[in-house]
Amino acid sequence: MQQSLVELREITKVFPGVLANDRVSLTLGAGEIVALLGENGAGKTTLMNVLYGLLSAESGEILVDGEHVDIKSPQQAIDLGIGMVHQHFMLVEPLTVMENIVMGIEPSKFGVINYPAARRAVLEISQKYGLEVDPDAKIHDLPVGLQQRVEILKALYRGARTLILDEPTAVLTPQEVRELFAVVRSLVNEGLSVVFITHKLDEVLSIADRVVVMRDGAVVGETRSADTDTAGLARMMVGRDVVFRVEKDPVSCGDTVLEVDELRVRDERKLTAVDGVSFTVCEGEVVAIAGVSGNGQTELVESIMGLRRPESGHVRLRGKDITHARARQTIAAGVSHVPEDRHRRGMVLEFDLTENMILGDHRRRPFAKWGVFDQKVINETTAKRIEDYDVRTPSARVLGSTLSGGNQQKVVLARELGRDPELLIAAQPTRGLDVGAIEFVHSRILDERREGKGILLVSLELEEVQSLADRILVMYKGRIVKEFAAGEASDEDIGFYMTGGSDSSATVDETESKGVTRGR
Amino acid sequence: MAGKEAKRMGDRLAVAAENVGIPFISVLIAIAIASVIIWIAGFDPVAAFSALWKGAFGSGRQIGETMLRATPLMFTGLAVAYGFRAGLFNIGAEGQLFMGGLAAAYLGIVLAGLPAPLNIAIMLVAGAAVGAAWAFIPALLKAKVGAHEVITTMMFTYIGRYLVSWLVTGPLKAEGQIPQTEKLPLESTLPRLHEVFAFFPDSRAHMGFIIAIVLAVVVWWILKYTTLGFEARAVGFNPWASENSGISVSATTVKALCISGALAGLAGVTEVMGVHGRLFDQFSSGFGFTGIAVALLAKNNPIGVIFAAILFGALSSGSGTMQLEADVPSKLIFIIQALIIFLVAAEQLAKWIVGRTRKGVTESA
Numbered sequence: 090m091q092q093s094l095v096e097l098r099e100i101t102k103v104f105p106g107v108l109a110n111d112r113v114s115l116t117l118g119a120g121e122i123v124a125l126l127g128e129n130g131a132g133k134t135t136l137m138n139v140l141y142g143l144l145s146a147e148s149g150e151i152l153v154d155g156e157h158v159d160i161k162s163p164q165q166a167i168d169l170g171i172g173m174v175h176q177h178f179m180l181v182e183p184l185t186v187m188e189n190i191v192m193g194i195e196p197s198k199f200g201v202i203n204y205p206a207a208r209r210a211v212l213e214i215s216q217k218y219g220l221e222v223d224p225d226a227k228i229h230d231l232p233v234g235l236q237q238r239v240e241i242l243k244a245l246y247r248g249a250r251t252l253i254l255d256e257p258t259a260v261l262t263p264q265e266v267r268e269l270f271a272v273v274r275s276l277v278n279e280g281l282s283v284v285f286i287t288h289k290l291d292e293v294l295s296i297a298d299r300v301v302v303m304r305d306g307a308v309v310g311e312t313r314s315a316d317t318d319t320a321g322l323a324r325m326m327v328g329r330d331v332v333f334r335v336e337k338d339p340v341s342c343g344d345t346v347l348e349v350d351e352l353r354v355r356d357e358r359k360l361t362a363v364d365g366v367s368f369t370v371c372e373g374e375v376v377a378i379a380g381v382s383g384n385g386q387t388e389l390v391e392s393i394m395g396l397r398r399p400e401s402g403h404v405r406l407r408g409k410d411i412t413h414a415r416a417r418q419t420i421a422a423g424v425s426h427v428p429e430d431r432h433r434r435g436m437v438l439e440f441d442l443t444e445n446m447i448l449g450d451h452r453r454r455p456f457a458k459w460g461v462f463d464q465k466v467i468n469e470t471t472a473k474r475i476e477d478y479d480v481r482t483p484s485a486r487v488l489g490s491t492l493s494g495g496n497q498q499k500v501v502l503a504r505e506l507g508r509d510p511e512l513l514i515a516a517q518p519t520r521g522l523d524v525g526a527i528e529f530v531h532s533r534i535l536d537e538r539r540e541g542k543g544i545l546l547v548s549l550e551l552e553e554v555q556s557l558a559d560r561i562l563v564m565y566k567g568r569i570v571k572e573f574a575a576g577e578a579s580d581e582d583i584g585f586y587m588t589g590g591s592d593s594s595a596t597v598d599e600t601e602s603k604g605v606t607r608g609r
Numbered sequence: 610m611a612g613k614e615a616k617r618m619g620d621r622l623a624v625a626a627e628n629v630g631i632p633f634i635s636v637l638i639a640i641a642i643a644s645v646i647i648w649i650a651g652f653d654p655v656a657a658f659s660a661l662w663k664g665a666f667g668s669g670r671q672i673g674e675t676m677l678r679a680t681p682l683m684f685t686g687l688a689v690a691y692g693f694r695a696g697l698f699n700i701g702a703e704g705q706l707f708m709g710g711l712a713a714a715y716l717g718i719v720l721a722g723l724p725a726p727l728n729i730a731i732m733l734v735a736g737a738a739v740g741a742a743w744a745f746i747p748a749l750l751k752a753k754v755g756a757h758e759v760i761t762t763m764m765f766t767y768i769g770r771y772l773v774s775w776l777v778t779g780p781l782k783a784e785g786q787i788p789q790t791e792k793l794p795l796e797s798t799l800p801r802l803h804e805v806f807a808f809f810p811d812s813r814a815h816m817g818f819i820i821a822i823v824l825a826v827v828v829w830w831i832l833k834y835t836t837l838g839f840e841a842r843a844v845g846f847n848p849w850a851s852e853n854s855g856i857s858v859s860a861t862t863v864k865a866l867c868i869s870g871a872l873a874g875l876a877g878v879t880e881v882m883g884v885h886g887r888l889f890d891q892f893s894s895g896f897g898f899t900g901i902a903v904a905l906l907a908k909n910n911p912i913g914v915i916f917a918a919i920l921f922g923a924l925s926s927g928s929g930t931m932q933l934e935a936d937v938p939s940k941l942i943f944i945i946q947a948l949i950i951f952l953v954a955a956e957q958l959a960k961w962i963v964g965r966t967r968k969g970v971t972e973s974a
Contacts, residue, residue: 394853396852396853415855415857416852416853416854416855417855417856417857418855419855420854420855421855426853428853433847433849433850434849434850434852434853435850435853436847436850437843437846437847437850437851438846438847439846439847440842440843440846444839444843448843448850448851448854449853449854449855451836451839451840451854452836457835457836460835460836460837461834461835461836462834462835462836462839464834
């Protein structure tokens with residue numbers, strides 16, 4: 090049998106009240122790509138953090154090159170040839186690529202950094218593995234995909250032979266994902282091993298040699314990726330069959346709910362972010378705004394919600410002008426909002442579920458009378474919503490931060506839809522969610538559509554846009570550059586306009602992906 | 610199901626134990642370190658602390674003295690804690706306290722002759738309002754232009770502090786050599802506890818203590834059960850999510866800092882009405898600043914503030930006896946106070962110690 094490079098045996102890790110890893114074993118051979126697949130909260134990242142020395146396990150053992158090791162810190166892991174690229178990059182933004190890569194172990198003499206040597210070392214590694222970067226570029230000028238590449242280079246510079254990538258594609262555009270996959274393959278050709286943490290099924294099938302599926306802290310299955318398909322993986326991951334394509338009735342457009350007319354909005358830097366956008370959403374219709382992140386979608390949504398003052402133009406809700414309404418009035422007028430960043434805008438992580446469940450309705454009857462809460466009504470409503478939306482939580486009194494991403498999003502949805510709105514604005518409603526939760530969110534959105542609500546969906550996921558939308562508006566550099574009816578366009582067609590293609594130009598501008606870093 | 614319920618209770622108890630335990634352990638460690646210091650300095654730590662205890666709680670009169678000293682700290686502790694809950698650091702409670710005291714000293718004279726209950730009520734409300742007003746300008750600056758409240762409330766403390774200094778030496782000075790305002794008439798003062806409650810031993814403790822405890826409960830209730838407190842906490846935790854749910858961050862900031870100012874103002878009012886009966890330059894020994902320590906020790910919990918203030922009051926009232934009976938300089942109390950604050954701030958250290966002992970228990974079990 091082939092000698093394994095890294096082996097985890099019976100790792101058990103307990104957090105207060107949660108068994109995060111329950112006797113998990115995993116082996117990784119040389120030159121192998123293993124995907125660690127599972128829903129959010131399944132314990133994938135915990136397991137890798139144990140391997141990387143960020144967490145210490147209650148029991149279990151780790152073997153590297155067949156020898157027992159006790160990894161107490163990331164430094165020890167690095168010394169053993171283990172590198173990790175976290176979901177959130179750990180780069181010093183104002184410094185250059187080269188400085189970030191050599192940081193901490195700079196080639197130096199008497200405290201003076203030998204920059205030529207550092208540059209040589211960085212270029213050597215980047216050429217060896219085919220990871221091209223400009224060593225003198227500042228990190229904050231780079232798109233996310235290149236920042237990630239710098240993180241990988243950092244690990245390689247430290248002599249990593251095993252590379253752990255934690256949800257590496259979460260922040261990438263489809264094109265950047267392809268580039269990343271090419272990089273990963275070239276690393277493996279050079280003899281490295283890669284652990285690829287993900288909850289996206291198609292990625293697993295296209296990149297991994299072997300798949301280890303985790304659920305609720307335990308390994309529930311392992312297979313060669315050649316021997317399975319998305320349905321099989323999904324079943325293993327969620328524990329039941331999953332519907333991918335949602336069934337929906339043909340659109341029956343009623344009265345106009347939302348009318349946006351020549352809206353212009355500036356961002357924090359006073360640059361035009363929304364540049365004369367007009368569209369309508371009618372009853373029972375899902376209008377999707379597709380586009381690469383940072384093309385004005387955030388500013389558009391914020392100005393409709395009353396969180397950001399538009400420069401000019403109008404927003405009308407059922408004919409009523411709400412252009413200059415503040416968020417409170419917008420909500421009162423019947424607009425609900427599932428924000429793109431649920432940790433920042435969607436919920437107060439330090440609040441418990443009852444408190445999160447009334448956020449935005451906390452001044453209104455029956456939750457509050459004369460400024461005093463009716464705790465009984467609030468508790469009952471919360472309990473009912475937790476039940477209706479299948480929020481998995483030990484109680485309504487736990488803090489929002491203790492829930493998994495999918496359950497947090499269910500809380501946000503329960504609150505926003507519980508208000509019975511005229512219009513639902515769902516901005517990236519399934520970002521970071523696993524298949525089970527995505528299915529749930531999609532079916533709830535379509536429920537609202539069936540009830541005749543207007544829905545404005547903002548999404549970066551073409552699959553989501555394609556399966557939910559009745560009309561697709563492609564947004565690029567603050568403008569709506571193209572409109573498609575449902576089923577009219579292929580992913581490639583939409584992608585073409587998303588990346589700056591226009592009806593007059595013949596080829597897709599391949600380099601256009603810089604917009605990704607904007608506004609983040 | 611019963612097991613799950615029990616576990617939930619257990620989790621809650623664990624959280625409660627941590628919230629109470631960490632400050633408690635910090636206090637114990639501070640006392641231990643202070644004992645070492647006392648010992649090194651050549652005194653007997655056991656004698657010192659037993660004298661301290663005796664001085665703070667040894668007799669009815671001394672308990673009253675502890676309560677007297679805890680009273681202003683409860684108000685300022687509540688003030689700072691309320692601000693913290695809304696994400697605001699009201700470092701200027703001292704200034705708001707001085708302005709509250711000024712309002713009481715002035716109104717107490719002007720209102721002389723009115724029936725005492727009415728008089729007292731007006732003075733309390735007006736003093737709180739003046740404290741709030743003194744916090745309002747920094748609050749407005751914070752909300753409108755983002756001026757940091759640590760700077761502005763601090764500057765307003767100097768203005769308030771020295772405005773009082775000038776007034777008591779000039780325009781409001783009573784006749785005589787000493788720079789102080791006129792003595793308030795009886796109907797403008799707070800009765801002492803033993804005057805109201807027959808069972809209470811004769812001491813200087815006054816009704817301000819009761820008012821402070823009632824207010825602590827009211828503030829706790831506001832934070833937990835009203836939209837006002839809900840919005841303050843929401844903004845303190847996450848202004849972006851608050852904004853998204855229609856809460857005005859700037860209005861909430863102004864309200865929270867004004868409430869904080871009102872509570873601090875009451876510290877000044879009750880000191881003037883309950884202790885001194887007049888206003889003078891040195892009527893506060895930094896209660897506004899000690900209030901920050903009280904709030905920290907209480908982990909910004911209004912009920913915790915009651916106990917934290919009593920602890921600081923006891924240290925203060927017992928220090929005299931400690932000096933008298935054990936020869937230990939009373940200034941040593943400040944070292945203990947500083948150690949407590951240091952240890953609460955360095956919460957991780959206390960947590961680490963707790964973690965070590967807990968681990969030891971499970972391993973030996």
